[in-house]
Amino acid sequence: MTMPSDSSFRAHLPDLNTDRFTAMREQDCYQYAVAFKEKKNPPWLHALYEHWQGLLSEPFKGITANGRLQPDLFKLEDQGIPIEHIVQAAKLVTFLANKRQRQTLSYHIDSPEWRTWSNPEFLISDKGIRLDDSDVTLDLREAIINVLRVTLSPEGFEKAIGATRINGFLGDLVQAPGIMNEFSYNFVLFGSEPSTTRPWGFSFYGHHLCFNVFFYKQQMVLSPWFTGAEPNIIDSGPYKGTRILHTEEALGLQLMQSLPQDVQSRVQTYKHMKDAAMPYGRWNHDDQRHLCGAYRDNRIVPYEGVPVSEFTQDQRDLVDKVLHQYLLYLPEKARFIRLAHIKSLYHETYFSWIGGFANEDAFYYRLQSPVVIIEFDHHSGVFLTNEEPAKFHIHTLLRTPNGGDYGMALRPLIPGAEQNFQWKQR
Template sequence: MTSPDTDAQQPQSGFRQYLPDLDTPRFRTIAANDVQGHARELLEHHRPPWLYGLYVHWRKLFQEPFKGVTNDGVVRPGLFGLRDEGVPIGAITRAARAVVSQLSPAQAARTLLHVDSPEWRSWSNPEFLLSDKGIRLDAVPGALRDAVLALLAATLSPEGYEKALAAMRINGFLGELVNAPAVMNEHSYNFVLFGEPSEEAPWGWSFYGHHLCLSVFLYRAQIVVSPWFTGAEPNLIDAGPHRGTRILHEEERWGLQLMQSLTDEQRARALVYREMKDPAMPRGRWNHDDQRHLCGAYRDNRVVPYEGVVVGSLAAAQQDLVRRILRQYLLYLPERARALRLADCEAHFGETYFCWIGGCGDADPFYYRLQSPVVVAEFDHHSGVFLANEQPAKFHIHTLLRTPNAGDYGAALRPHIAAGSVPQDYVWEG
């Protein structure tokens, strides 16, 4: 997930022309606050108003029973089943127990939740701590923080773990750029454990904070990492000890190459809107936080109609580019689980849609989505949140993955588990 230091001299460093004025009320306030005080600015004082309004809407969505993202409002059955994905559940369980063994009673009460807790769904990616549960890595002893990171390393693929670390380091870099290290730093992330770590029963964990949110469900040798969100502003560290660290450029590169490879007819089908904030967009298609994303935080039940060009109609070389994109989006999964999930995606290429918003020149910002019955992968270039670029820029990127048709949070697997190897009264109540 890192590039040589020479990459720091490339155009991606253009973010520095958009460094904000830190002598404004917004940045003086954030610099003067810790994470709790920063959250109070939103939750008690309703600043900024647009985000508070979005938060209120999110909490209304949270009250809905979980259904899952769909393309038409109807959950399609029979897509997901139990299988051996070769996940090293013994090592993962031992790493989780090492975390539990270090929790104080007060920490345990906040961190160890029921496997069916609806709090699986209360993650979000802004820097505001909107759901204060679990332990926060920058507020616990180093040994406990290291144990949590060891659990991430045991669960994720090596390259997926490095990507997560890179996102965390970039978050710390941003905190330094805007003089807000108490709110945004390398360890400003919350960790929650659902269920009891076990090699036989279902359980999982959530890790969330600014620009990195991971939801992990485990059952024996099977894993679901979904939903997840990964972003970066900027997506390149150009100074300091982690200089040269960059993420999300592969997703960007392969997506652009795919769009540029399309014929005029295919491109016309793929293109949904020509402008990133297009006048033709219906109300709600763009919002201040998610911008063009449709499946972000609290959007667990969103109906997202298919649009774009069908991947199954593309040439072999173009389908190979789709595979390259999907490998990046499945990177958090251990190798065998990733291969199986990619095969699931390939089996549905005949009903997989690729759509695009924006230009497709080398310098153009853009949005794209790959969507099928078994995966939704979104990519979006954003305008500035902490940096001052008013228009979307290629150095601020948001990506996310959903498993539609009740696949998120392992929900589609839970009835199979209930019918087989755990008590019959086990139900998913999220």
């Protein structure tokens, strides 16, 4: 299997003298967001933003295959996460934040603001602490990064930091570091306070990297998350050699190529990345082939493709490897438990594909079951100029269907707080 040239994206660098880039060069993220909302430009993204607001007005239900929630899929369990260290790290953030920052940092555990994360570079929902704000001290910024460090696995944290560094690299490429840089992300807490015994969580989101993490005791739900990169490699500067999402790409392609031709034809739902046979809405300018991105909390996503229970053992082993990469952010024990849960439902897990599957082809794939959806998509350029999907612009995401996102399916299972109260004069 061949890999594209490390610098193949440079053939698609934009003209920085156009109005778009000369304006971005002078803007920070807030000015950029205001201009987007007032000028409604680009119109296709602004139309999607307006559509998102309508989706947010609906009560949370969860992604389903047919509009009906499948019950009894999730349970409370000890996943062995280092909750004491995570709580300690999050409390340091609240301690270091100034008065203004604390006023926007925390939301109710059931706040609909959980659902307002998004992955474009536009700061659509400004809440929490923006890491690149001028009043964010180095200590506070490092404290927030440390929350990620102690929450994620070591290899998951390395991948996340790789995504932030690539975002900074892209900002430098298009000379817009005020909008895209290594720290152009927001951090938000949910719950009365970080706790080892009561539910709480956090959201960390910005361009090409979004996490939503729910905690209850030693259990965590990291879903939904989004990770992307344009380009997916840094070819110069202090972080030269940083590359992400290539393993997910290679394993997905290896799985598809391992299938016999008759199975491939059933897995491949569309032959072309933008196929004339696609129904209305199956492709859009921004999500492209993704179905389960930002604000799509209640989408109905029918199963497509072939159940992995039809695969050989070697092919199911490749499915395991793909899923391992998508669960990489989880600490090791939590990852093992999550993977075992997913594997127990392989008879209801479907693999589908869009595009070609030769070594050089761009493609999309999805694995979907009652308890997980993962999507991988090669995209056309947003800042780079490639009009067709290319292997150096990748979007990936993970969702937990049937109400599992944001830990919603676990919340009714959590015992309520002590209700008894009697006032006593001191």
